[in-house]
Amino acid sequence: MKNVFKFSVFSLLFIAALTFTSCQEEFEELPQPDEQQTIMASSSTALLIERTTSNDGSYDNIVDSASCFALNFPYTVEVNGIQITIDSKEDLHVIEEIFDAIDDDVDVLDIIFPITITFSDYSEEVINNMDELRALAEQCIEGGDDDDIECIDFVYPITLFTFDINEQQTGSVTVNSDRELRLFFKELDDDDLISIDFPITLELYDGTQMTVRSNAELAAAIENAKEACDEDDDDDYNDDDFTLERFNELITECPWLVNEVERDAVSQTDQYFEYLMNFTEDGAVTVRDRVGNVLNGTWSSRITDHGILLNLEFDVLVDFTLEWFVYEIEPGKIKLFAEGGNKIILRSVCDVYDEEPNTLREILLECAWVIKKVKNNGEEIDRLLGYEFKFMAEGVVTLSNGVNTSTGSWEITTNAQGRLVMALTFGEDPNDPDRLNPNPNEVYFEWLLSDLRNDRLKFDIEGTAYELILQRVCDDTPNNPDGDVLEIKTAMMDGEWIVAQYKDGEVDETQNYMPYTFGFGEEHVMSITTGQTGVTQAGVWRVLRNSEGKLKVYLNAGVEGELIELTDDWDFVSMSYNETNMEYDRIELKSYSNSNASYDVLVFEKL
Secondary structure, eight states, rough: OOOOHHHHHHHHHHHHHHHHHOOGGGSSOOOOOOOTTTEEEHHHHHHHHHTTTSSSGGGGGGHHSSSSSOOOOOEEEEETEEEEEEGGGGHHHHHHHHHHHOOOOOOOOESSOOEEEEEEOOEEEEOHHHHHHHHHHHTTTTOOOOOOOOSEEEESSSSEEOOOOTTOOEEEEEEEEEHHHHHHTSOOOTTTTTEEOSSSSEEEEOEEEEOOOOOHHHHHHHHHHTSSSOOOOOTTTTOOOHHHHHHHHHHHSEEEEEEEEEEEEOOOOOOOEEHHHHHHTEEEEEEEEEOEEEEEEEEEEEETTTTTEEEEEESSOOOTTTTEEEEEEEETTHHHTTTTEEEEEEEEEETOOOOHHHHHHHHHEEEEEEEEEETTTTTEEETTOOEEEEGGGGGGEEESSSSEEEEEEEEEEEEESSBEEEEEEOOSTTTTTTOOOOOOOSEEEEEEEEEESSEEEEEOOOTSSSSEEEEEEHHHHHOOOOOOOHHHHHHHHEEEEEEEEEETTTTTTTTTTTTTEEEOGGEEEEEETTTTTTOEEEEEEEEEOOOOOOOOOOOOEEEGGGGGGGGGEEEEEEEETTTTTTTEEEEEEEEETTTTEEEEEEEEEEE
């Protein structure tokens, strides 16, 4: 929650900097200003700058249904009877996951008051009940027609200068965020003169950057960009309001795997599971079944007041032939719906179809690969979390937990659909506990590649509900240029640790872990000692930065007893430094729990 006192101090310092009027020679020399270098605080260019730096309140519309303000973190909501604390933008995904868990239920969200909101000009107000919030929300202009400009952003820092009526410099300030720049303008009078220290950089909505060198170029850049993107000022957190053009680009960008099919309220998923659909810009769609047979059809799309409709027509695939409403789009997934109990869910599979096998071979050979997740029927299998694959030349692969290592063979091929396949063989003993084999009666199995990235790979097994996700782990330098992974690892390896807190959602279960002492050793081996018996058992630990840029701490403490609760890929939260002892002595982790739709918290403290 933002602090009003801090804001007041900031404002006083800001005004002091702008009203400082000592001799001119105390300021750095500037080129002589002219009409194009200085602008008036009430000019059209200044107003464009203010609109571009406005606080965008649309990111939390799933909560407040208002784009002209946003709720200050942290706050608490109750979603379908489940209470959740929202600490960051990322936590809003939890609400969407609960809403999406059941497609045909009625979703209810209640905000726990009081809350504080921040408006587009960064002013704040305390709201005590839903009536007050609704009254303010009704004043917002939705649908992208409000004043704020979201399709272009400033790249900071930016230095600005102020002038008196005679165009003599009176002050300068460097701003480092939209908030600081907007507050800078808020403190000016309409006839105040300012200038910007050009050149400055702007970033467009698609990530491209441009440099501007004058006020005229700046105004033109903002004007040209302000209508260039969908600002998504609505309640639809998953951006289901794609324009027709964006939808057509999305559906033709990659092939799509069929994840789920329901026709006339009867599930047809087993029949069509992982059929591969490929849409082309000329309106053709081809479908490959699991044995490689190709079925041809056509597709078209249109937009209505209720969203986008996708029309599919096949001579053979009658269960797909229908005009479908696109009722949800999320990263890598499209959900289609039609009245009468009809549903199709498609999953994007970019780069895994008709690719050269050497592409995947070279990626696997580059670094080690750590098991992030193994799932069966949606349930995670924790036994292999943090185990490490090393793929070597001549088809040799090892799987290790730091203590035991299994050696096997690997090969990359393609199946009848043209999808990349990773074939693995481990040992001759079908009961080998270190094998990654879902079928205990077979030692040979194939994993179909379903998502290909340079630092993250996702596989599944044809005809089963098994899923495997691997995270690339190279040495610390290229994988972690900031060095924070190495810093966390070094701190954890320096001494022994106890669990100072473990909360399963809102339930404090710290006492269950009081008998244990944890040591984080070489080769990613975690030693867990029970104080009552002195017995030590081995586990696995890792620190890495994942493909989304998040710092993660993998802990595999076993799959029996209370220690199974600690086996997870935890989000790194913080690490505290003790100035007296000159060491890190506290580490906080958190992990979202699907079972109770809240965050688990784990805190280690050094002995």
